[in-house]
Amino acid sequence: MKFASAYEPGSFEPDIYAAWEAADEFLPGGKVDGDAKLYDGNPNNDPKTYSIVMPPPNANGNLHIGHGLTIAIEDSLTRYHRLRGDSTWYIPGADHAGFETWVVYERALEKEGHTRFEYSRDELYARVWDFVQEQRGNMELQVRALGASCSWKDLTFTLDENVVRRVYSTFEKMWNDGMIYRGEKLVNFCTKHQTAFADIEVEHKDEKGHLWDIAYQVVDNERSSASEDALLAQRTDSTSRSATPSSLNTARSERPSEIVVSTTRPETLFGDVAVAVNPEDERYKDLIGSSVKLPLTKREIPIIADEHADPEYGTGAVKITPAHDPDDFEVGERHDLPRIQVIGFDGKMLPEAGAEYAGLTTAECRKKVLNDLKDAGLLRGEKEIVHSVAHCYKCDTVIEPMLKEQWFIDVKKLAKVAIEHLEAGEIKFYPASKKQVLINYLKGLKDWNISRQIPWGIAIPMFRNVDDPTEWVFDTRTNLTEIEIGGVRYVRDEDTFDTWFSSSHWPIVCTNWEDGKVNPYYPLNVMETGADILFAWVARMIMMGLYVTGEVPFKEVYLHGLVLDAHGAKMSKSKGNVINPMELVAKYGSDAFRLGILRGRSAGMNQAFSEQSVVAGRNLCNKLWNISRFIQSMVEETELSSDSPKRSSRASSRGSSPVLVVTADVGESDLASVSSADVGATGLDSVSSADVGATGLDSVSSDNMGEDWILWEINEAKWQIESQMKNYRFSEAVETIYSLVWDKYADWFVESQKIYRNIGLLKATLEAILKLAHPFMPFVTEAIWQNLSWTDGLLINAGWPTDFEYDPMSAENFEKLMVLVITARGTLQALSEAHKGLNKADITMLYGNDSLVDDNSLLIQYFTRVKSVISDEGQPRGLRLALANHEVYLDVSSEVVADYAASLENKILAVGRELDALNMRMMNPNYVDKAPAALVKETQDAIAEKSALIERLKLERDTI
C-alpha cells in the first residue's frame, strides 16, 4: 500500500470498513466460529463481555444529526472495549417506526390517488412491507459510513419474527396476570391520521384562543328533580350515585335563574351531561342539585359539586363533557355520569349534536353554535386567552380527545418494581440527575394505551367472540382475520401495538435472551440514547426488562442531549437549519465528523454544533496522517541507509546539524516489551535513551530525554482516556487525543526526532498513539496502520497499549528544556517587536555552566531558530532569560535590551502581584493552621520560587 501524500478520507474509508467487515471483526470476541448468539457460557472461554445496542434508526429513513452523535458515542465505546480485549457486541437495529413510516406511506398513497380505506389491513401491511424493503439499505449504508463497528449479521428489525414472538409472549403473560384490560377511555385522537396516541406522543402548544361565557337556564325545582330522576333512570347500568349531593331537593325561591359557564369549546356543549361548581363556592352552593336546560337542545342536566371547578377561573362554573375532555371524563367517572359522543372520528359533528349541526366540522360547528347562542341571548362574554392545545406531532392537527375502546396496560405493578430497582441503584445514570427524574415520572405514570389504529405494526393478538362482544381470547394466529375455538367464532382486533410496546423489549430481543439460559450479554453494559426519550423508551425498557427477565436490562444509561445548530437553536426543517451528517462525512470524512460531534458535548446537555468543529477534527486527522507519513519516510530512509545496524550518521535536511540515528528493532506484535528503558537489554543493536550511557556508546545519545518525556506523556494520556471512557467523558477524551497527537507528539517529540532519531521508539510510540486514537477516529488510524511498512494485521483488533517504562528524571529534564525554549521564543518575539529589524536568526544564545543546555544545544537551537547556542566562556553578556531559570543569555546589543525594558518592567509587576497574593495567604494564621500541610508547603515553595524569579528579573532589568 502506497502512503498517499494527501489525506483524502473518501479514498480509503469504504475499503477500510469493508476490510473490517470481511475479517469478521465486528463479531463478539472477534473472529469466532459459529453463532455468536449461542455463546456457550463456559467460564474458561469467557473473556469479559461488553454489550451495547443501537437505538434502531427508522429502516426506511435517513440518518439525522442525532443518529450521528449516537453512533459516534456508541462506536467509540465499542471500539475502546474491543481494543481492551472485551468480547464486544454492538448490535445494530432497524425500526419499522410504525407511525412515522405509516405517515410517509399514506402520503405516497394519497399521491397515487388512493386512500387507506380501499385496502384491508393485511393488504396495507404487505404494501408497506414492500415499500420499506425498497427504501431499506439506505440507512444501513449510512450507519456504515459513520464507521459503526456493529455486528451486522445480528441486525434486529423491529418486525422480525423473534421480536413478534417475544412481544406476544409478554402480552400473553400480562393478559394472564390480569394486567391487560380493554377500556373505553378518552384517547388522544388525530382525525387526520385516524389513530390514537399515547399521552407522550402529543405535542402541547400555547395558542391564542377564546373563553366564552354561556348562560345555562336553571329549571324550576319541581321539574328539576323530576328531570334529574328521568335522566338517572335512563342509565340502567349505573349502580352507584353516592357523589350526588344530598341537598337535591332543598329548593329556594330566590335562586338565580341561570348559571354562566366558561368554555373554550362551545361546540362540545351537545355532549354536556352536567355543570360543575366547586363545593366551597358560596355563589353556587344553593344551585347544587338543581338542573339547567342545555342551550340549543331540549335536554336538562344537573348541577354538581366537584373540586375540578376552580372558583378563580372564568365564572367558576364549568360544563362537563366526559366524552370530549380528559378532565371532564374523570369528573364523569366520579359522579357516574353518561358519556355522550358528539364529534366523530372524522372530526365532524355526529347526529347526537342535533340535525342542524351534524356533519359540520368542529370549527364550523363552533361558529354556528356561537351565533345561535347569541341569537338566543345566552352568550354572556368573550375573552381572549392563551391556552395550550394538543397537536399531532406529525401533522399538527389538533388532537381530539375521543372515546374509544382500547387495550390498556395497568402499569402500577410495573412502575413499582422499576422504582424499587432504580432506588436500589441498580442502574447508573449519566447524567446522574436523570434517575430521580425517571423515578418521579414512574410515580405518576398513568395506564398505558397500547392500541394504535395503524396497519403498519405488530398485530394485537386478541380475538373477539362474534356472539359475545365482551369476550376476548388471546391467540397468536394474527395472520387470520377470523378463528374458531371450540366451535365459537372469534374475529381479530384490527389494531396494532404501540411501537414503544415492542421496542421496550429491545435489550431482550437483541441479545436473544431466553428464560433459563445463561446470557453473558444481558443485561447490557450500557444503554445509550437521547435524553428526550427517557420516558417513552428508557422507562419502558426498564419496566419490561424487569417484568420479562427479572433483571434490569442495562447497568448504565448514558443520555445525550439535543444537537443544536451553531446558534443554539433547535434544528428543524421549517427553520432550515438542519445539518445532514452525511454531507459532512462526504466533505470532511467520517473521522472528522465523529471528532467534531463529540467535541464540546457532555451527558444530557443540549449543545450547539457547527461545521467548524468538524473542520478542526479533519485537521487533526490530517495532522496524524502527516506525522505517520513522515515517520514512515524516516523508517524507510534509515532502513535503506543503515547497512551497519548499529548506528549511522547522515547529514540532516537542515544541512549542518548531525543526526544520530538510533535503531531499536521492535517486534510490532509485542509492544509490552518496548520501552526506552528495556529495549537496550536486548543487545547493543537496540539503543535507548535511558541506557546508552551505560553501554558506553557515544555520550551524545544521552541527550535524548525527549523520548522519556513522550513515553511518559503517552502513559498519562492512556490513563486519562481510560478514566474518561469509564466516566463517559467523550469530549475530554477527544481533547486528550488532540493534545497528545498535536501539542506533544508532533510539536515536540517528532520535531526533536529530526535532530536525534530513534527509529524503534518512533515506531512504538506511533503504534501506541494509533491505538489510543482508534476509538474516536477509526478510519484514519486503520488506514495509517495499513500504510505503515512494519505493522501487520488490523488495528481494530490490535489491542490496547500497555504502559511504557521510562526514566522520570530524564522526562522531567525535557520539560525544563521546553520551558527554556518557550521562554526564549517569547523573548525573541518580544525583542523583535520592540526593536524593529531585529532578526532572531542573527542572534546567538550564550550559556554559562549549565549541563542541560550544554547537552542539548542542538535541540535548543533547532527549536528556537537562533543563530547558534554556544558557551559564554565565562563572559556572560546580553539579555538574561530570567524566566527560564538557567544561565542563558541572548547576545543582543544594549539598545535592543533597552527597547525591551518596558515589557520587562511589566513582568516584574505581574510576578510581584502574584507574590503578594501568596504572602497574604501565608500571613493568615488560619490558613497555616487549617489547610493541609502539603498545601502550605506548596505555597511556601511558590513564594520562594517567585521571590527568586523577581530577583532574577530585577537583575536583568538592572543590567540594562
Added chain:
RNA sequence: GGAUCCUUAGCUCAGUUGGCUAGAGCGUACGAUUCACAUUCGUAAGGUCACAGGUUCAAGCCCUGUAGGAUCCACCA
C-alpha cells in the same frame, strides 16, 4: 403550575467529592516558513466565572435568594 438543567474568553464548551496563578477549539492580532503537514509553525491579547448574600483558612465549585435561558411533565373548562 411542577421538576430538572444551564448562565465561565468574541463564539461553542471543559473545569470529576472546594486548593485556580480558571483551560481547550474556533475566531482575533503579530511574526515565521524551499520539503511530513498553510488542513502548517511560533508568539500574544482576551475572563468581576449571570447578580446579591452566606458557609469556609480557601468558592467557578457548597448553601439561600434574584434575574435570564433550555428541556421535560402536568394543566389551563
